[in-house]
Amino acid sequence: MQEEDLWAQCVRWLEGELPDRDVHTWIRPLQPVFVRDRLTLLAPNRMVMDRVRQDFLDLIRRGIRVSGGRNISEVDVAVGTVEANRTAAPAVAESAGNNEDLLPTSAGKLNPDYTFVNFIEGKSNSHARAAAEHVVETPGGTYNPLLIYGSSGLGKTHLMHAVGNAIQRGSQRARVVYVGAEQWMNQFTSAIRHGRMDEFKNLYRSVDALLIDDIHFFAHKERTQEEFFHTFNALIDGRKQIVLTSDRYPKDVDGIDERLKSRFTWGLAVAVEPPDLETRVAILLAKADQNKVALPKEVALFVAQRVRSNVRELEGALLRLSASSRLRGEAMTVEFARATLKDMLAAYERMVTIDNIKRTVANYYNIRVTDLNSPRRTRSLARPRQVAMALAKELTQHSLPEIGEAFGKDHTTVLHACRKIAELREGEVKYREDYENLQRQLGF
Numbered sequence: 185m186q187e188e189d190l191w192a193q194c195v196r197w198l199e200g201e202l203p204d205r206d207v208h209t210w211i212r213p214l215q216p217v218f219v220r221d222r223l224t225l226l227a228p229n230r231m232v233m234d235r236v237r238q239d240f241l242d243l244i245r246r247g248i249r250v251s252g253g254r255n256i257s258e259v260d261v262a263v264g265t266v267e268a269n270r271t272a273a274p275a276v277a278e279s280a281g282n283n284e285d286l287l288p289t290s291a292g293k294l295n296p297d298y299t300f301v302n303f304i305e306g307k308s309n310s311h312a313r314a315a316a317e318h319v320v321e322t323p324g325g326t327y328n329p330l331l332i333y334g335s336s337g338l339g340k341t342h343l344m345h346a347v348g349n350a351i352q353r354g355s356q357r358a359r360v361v362y363v364g365a366e367q368w369m370n371q372f373t374s375a376i377r378h379g380r381m382d383e384f385k386n387l388y389r390s391v392d393a394l395l396i397d398d399i400h401f402f403a404h405k406e407r408t409q410e411e412f413f414h415t416f417n418a419l420i421d422g423r424k425q426i427v428l429t430s431d432r433y434p435k436d437v438d439g440i441d442e443r444l445k446s447r448f449t450w451g452l453a454v455a456v457e458p459p460d461l462e463t464r465v466a467i468l469l470a471k472a473d474q475n476k477v478a479l480p481k482e483v484a485l486f487v488a489q490r491v492r493s494n495v496r497e498l499e500g501a502l503l504r505l506s507a508s509s510r511l512r513g514e515a516m517t518v519e520f521a522r523a524t525l526k527d528m529l530a531a532y533e534r535m536v537t538i539d540n541i542k543r544t545v546a547n548y549y550n551i552r553v554t555d556l557n558s559p560r561r562t563r564s565l566a567r568p569r570q571v572a573m574a575l576a577k578e579l580t581q582h583s584l585p586e587i588g589e590a591f592g593k594d595h596t597t598v599l600h601a602c603r604k605i606a607e608l609r610e611g612e613v614k615y616r617e618d619y620e621n622l623q624r625q626l627g628f
């Protein structure tokens with residue numbers, strides 16, 4: 185059996201064993217990588233990795249066995265992603281628990297494919313991209329540190345590497361170090377254990393550009409934060425560039441020291457948002473082109489209309505399409521895409537109904553679903569209602585009048601709600617965060 189089919193079969197088996205929600209939230213985001221008798225499941229972030237390890241790994245192992253994968257002797261989970269153009273080589277961003285990692289020689293390598301040229305620009309990421317390009321022109325200048333924040337799979341790491349690659353190209357001698365926050369912490373603890381703190385400090389304080397991914401990981405790690413605080417100060421004082429990524433605006437990350445939080449936003453903190461439809465189509469077409477996959481525009485549109493949560497999932501969909509079309513020798517039509525991505529699309533469609541949105545929003549704001557339908561206009565109800573309407577417009581295929589009807593309002597009220605929420609998200613971090621949290625809870 186093809187390895188890809190083995191995983192697909194295992195997922196089908198798991199569907200019979202687990203609630204839909206668990207399959208959608210924890211199992212589907214995993215990307216299988218088979219190397220000989222070993223299966224590594226790449227999780228999009230640490231949270232997924234930890235949860236899968238804790239609650240689902242045994243069941244997954246059973247699923248692999250009953251799906252005919254008896255030759256697979258080891259199954260594990262790591263954080264990482266399969267790059268579309270290197271199917272067999274997983275870029276494992278951080279492998280948890282490897283405390284023996286030491287010093288920057290073992291820091292992550294810059295990914296040469298993560299360049300500005302390969303980064304598709306859209307409304308959702310143009311600020312972040314412009315800021316990143318500015319940093320390349322004047323490293324250690326005004327945008328120091330540059331902090332890029334936003335949900336998973338939206339190109340933060342890509343942009344960070346693009347900065348590193350460009351600085352490196354500009355000066356071969358520049359010492360650019362990229363490292364995940366977790367790896368940095370492991371190196372730090374390892375340096376303490378082995379009495380190599382001087383070496384650790386010297387190395388990290390002598391770089392020209394330090395790129396640290398996922399700094400939200402520093403939350404509640406006081407000693408690591410303390411050490412990072414000193415590294416940070418030394419680099420900023422020396423006018424060396426720092427680039428950071430985080431899954432949230434730093435002020436909203438609990439468990440990070442206030443001094444550090446404020447330093448994170450000394451330079452520029454810039455968000456990447458989920459890409460709009462046009463950008464999703466452009467990304468799919470560009471990735472297809474890079475990988476020499478003949479992807480018709482209408483298929484790109486079909487996929488982009490449905491796979492909306494993040495770019496990594498778009499890449500996953502493209503990978504599946506190109507692998508199956510090659511394997512089966514079938515042309516890439518919309519029908520073919522519909523059949524090949526059936527599971528993935530079903531999960532999306534199942535998740536997002538207006539009722540589901542109402543339930544999720546009501547739960548988030550601690551109000552009752554019936555409050556969302558009531559004509560009362562108090563702010564505490566009106567805002568969640570507007571948020572629910574805006575989510576319904578963005579995440580479902582329903583028209584404005586249909587959404588209006590579901591809330592007992594007319595379509596102009598829905599339109600007004602969408603505009604109002606867009607404006608609030610633009611202007612206030614709190615609204616942006618609430619909206620993104622809700623999108624995430626709804627599977628986007």
Ligand SMILES: Nc1ncnc2c1ncn2[C@@H]1O[C@H](COP(=O)(O)OP(=O)(O)OP(=O)(O)O)[C@@H](O)[C@H]1O
Pocket residue numbers: 228229265267268298302303304305309334335336337338339340341342343429431467495496499
């Ligand atoms: N605008 C874009 N153009 C081209 N590729 C993109 C774009 N945005 C994201 N990608 C691709 O999507 C994948 C995921 O992006 P990346 O790893 O940078 O996300 P991230 O925001 O760092 O996510 P995480 O927080 O989970 O680490 C990468 O392969 C990246 O190349």
